[in-house]
Amino acid sequence: MEPRDVRSLPxxxxxxxFTGSMRHGTLLELAERDGIVLPDALVHEWPPQLSAADEKGWFRFxxxxxxxxxxxxxxxxxRRxxxxxxxxxxRDGGGWLEIQVDPSGYAARFGGITAFTDLVLDAVRSASAATGVGMAVVIAANRTRHPLDARTLARLAAQYADRGVVGFGLSNDERRGETSEFAAAFAIAERAGLxxxxxxxxxxxxxxxxTCLDTLHADRLGHGVRAAEDPALLDRIVREGVALEVCPVSNVALGVYSDLTSVPVPTLLEAGATVALGADDPLLFGSRLAGQYATMRAAHDLTDEQLAELARMSVRASRAPSDVRARILSGIDGWLSESMGP
Structure with a gap:
């Protein structure tokens, strides 16, 4: 039997x-509306050729x-x-989405971080109702800014705990700044149950x-894929149930791995790690959620059973309500039974 379409896998x-989720067509349309001249890398050379092997490459990204x-x-x-x-x-089979945003990057244009957060959460509620996809927000600080800014965002996230915000993150070039200096911000979020x-x-x-485990008490790791290089670390991740948000296409695009077959998803799975595949920034990397499953199936000859387990792990690692989890997990079982035939 032919492998089933991964887009139908819940x-x-x-x-x-947030911004990285934008459709390329939407980017072009909005830019034209306001007379914004986009670089060729976002128009004629899309998706852009990127590398973060050095600081210059990350700056371009x-x-x-x-x-x-x-x-x-x-x-x-x-809202769009x-x-x-x-x-x-x-369209890609998603039943739950946690979208990550740094409100400080939009505050000046939208009336401050609180007003912008209110807008995003209202947009999330409307989009969820319109599409049937459960949604929540992860507020993320920027590690290239001062750690005090991160504390402000952590307090903001705490104010919205149980009101649409489910997590707190730290993004941008992980080679910048001192991670331990953001511990106080993460402590604020941790006390709020995020x-x-x-x-x-x-x-x-x-x-x-x-460092992320010891000083920030990470529940999940944005990426975390290079934990595969350290067996002792991988053992700890498995033991503590830390989920890894692995984004294969962006890993290769940024030069972390030379090709998709080098992304060590099988190593992580064999060790017992929880792996949740993600698209990261489809606008810049050209691949959305189902594409991550399709590329890993092709690169590593993953079976439908393995793909279904990856999908289950994404649900278990999420902050989706219990009824949403149950519905998606049931759908995964149905997808798998159909793919296996009578």
Whole structure:
């Protein structure tokens, strides 16, 4: 029997950045509306050729991201982005989406971090109702800014705990700043009962993952894929139930691995780690949620059973309500039984 389409496999999406979720067509349309001149890398060379092997490469990536953010000018733009992200996930089999956003990056244009957070959460509620995809927000601090800014965002996230915000993260180039200096911000989020999900173990190796676990008390790791290089670390991750938000296509695009067959998903799975595949920034990497499953199936000859277990792990690692979890897990069982035939 032919392998089933991974787009029909129910799943959760735990690693998707706000601006990076934008459709390429939407970027072009909004830029044209306001006369914003986009670099060729976002127009004629899309998806752009990226590498984060050095600081210059990351700067280029960040510059493209900032340009994309600049096209969001109105409340309707924000609502459109959120709705389209939910629609894209629904088309890819997503039943739950945790979208990550740094409100400080949009505060100046939308009336401050609180007003922008209110707008995003309202957009999330509307998009969820329209698409049937359960949604929540992870507020993320930027590690290239001062740790005091991160505390402000952690307090903001804490205010919205149980009101649509489920987690607190730390993003941007993990080679920048001192991770331990953000511990106070993560302590604020931890006291509020939020899930803690800093980026770690992609651009830096296992040493940084140890730091994220020891000083930030990570529940999940944004990426975390390079934990595969340290068996002792991987044992700890498995023992403590820390989930890894692995984004294979972006790993290769940024030069972390030379090709998709080198992304060590089988090593992580064989060790017993919880792996939740994510799309990271589809606008810049050109691949959405189902694409991560399809590429890993092709690169590592994953069976339908293994794909179904990856989907289950994404659900178990999520902060989805129990009824949403149960519905998606039941759908995964149904997908698998259909793929196996009578």
């Amino acid at each position: 799943k959760a999406h735990l690693h998707l950045h 960040q510059r493209l991201y900032d340009v994309a953010r600049s096209v969001l000018r109105t409340e309707d733009d924000v 982005l959120v709705l389209e992200a939910a629609e894209d996930d629904a 899930m803690l999900a800093p980026h770690g173990g992609e651009l830096r190796g296992p040493d940084h993952v140890w």
